[in-house]
Amino acid sequence: MDIAGALSFDHLKFLAAGFKVTLYIAFISIILSFIIGVVFGTLRYAKIPFLSKVVAVIVETIRNLPLLLIIFFTYFALPEVGLKLSPSTAAIAALTVFESAMLAEIVRSGLNSIDKGQKEAARSSGLTYIQTLWTVVMPQALRRMVPPIVSQFISLLKDTSLCVVIALPEFMHNAQIIYAQNINYIFPIFAVVVFMYFIVNYCLSLIARRLENRQA
């Protein structure tokens, strides 16, 4: 083990560059998948003829595929049909597709958990269906969804490390290059990697817990 050599300033800088990519990819994917997830989840909940069925098929298909396969698909298969993506765009596309499907299910079950009586009361007081969803069901459901949504974001952040297979220069990838210099670096580098992932994800859990307590 060579702690001083492994944790030299240059290596830490290189790791930080990788971590920035990880955070960037995760951040964009979180925003995009949250929007798509809410839209898809609501569409499936609303039971619109045909459209909801189509959304259900898409969501169920994606949810039952491994993320690694989707990453390979966006990077290796899409170019076959003329759509070439850089590793970072392919990573964002794959993570967004996969996490949107997961979030859609969280949103749908959150909406389902709101008592039917609320909806009926809102409708009978003259609100339209959209107004009912937007002002009565959604705000209550969103609050209940916060913990599972945040834990989904945490797994998204961790899942970015899978993109190492398409040589995305993210956190794990840069860690691997550092310990490829010298096998004795492996333990200290892993310690740093563990620490960084833990800090960010633990902060996310703390935020989730705070939000959860507020509604109780």
Add this chain to the structure above:
Amino acid sequence: MFKSKTSKIAGVLLLSASMLLSACGKGGDKETSGSAKNALEQIKSKDKIVIGVKYDTRLFGLKNPSTGEVEGFDIDISKELAKDLVGDAKKVEFKEVTSKTRIPMLNNGDIDAIVATMTISEERKKEADFSDVYFDAGQSLLVKKGSPIKGLEDLKKGTKVLAVKGSTSAINISQKAPDTTVLEFENYTEAFTALKAGKGDALTTDDSILYGMVDQDSNYELVGGTFTDEPYGIAVKKGNEELVDAINSALKKMKENGKYDEIHKKWIRSN
């Protein structure tokens, strides 16, 4: 680095919707990208060559975190190639490839050539065109000093051999020692770490790479000599004879003017 990526992503989402339409566009696509609009001239007109190299393989292509540069035998050979093809050793752009991504990247046009410890094999010749051999490696075994394994014949039932995914050495070892169990890892560092952790009895790959490992830890040694011939070649997209010819003549020049020997001596230890 990521400028305007967001707009790109929006484009991606739109494009995926229009993917259904791509069936009709496909024929046209092939004509422009796949045709031999002389790859050599393309390289010359954009005044740089894009080469796929490894970023994680000691001695051949390893990124140095301090300088941000990739270093190794493959890198120096690539620079010499650029000097010959576009007139300047600096006019080369490196892109990271792995054993799995290199052929798709070549076919997508992301890179012009692969210089990434790639063994020329009949199977691969169907997917890409190869230059002459630029490095002669041979597969060997790495074991801990004092190991009962002295060569290929000691790989019996119950011994575990570590190899790297997507490499020819993994296929070779299961043919030469069919009784042994082969465990495959993502890259050489992981395979070596696994050997050190006692996850296997021997590690197999090209001797040149194994020497790099002995450099890091002298408790390990090579045994049994080499038992295969692993000629490394430079791969280009299929049907680019002019580019292959140009690469071959560049290689020949390197060997004649002593540059090749210089690079070989700088990186490769042999005994």
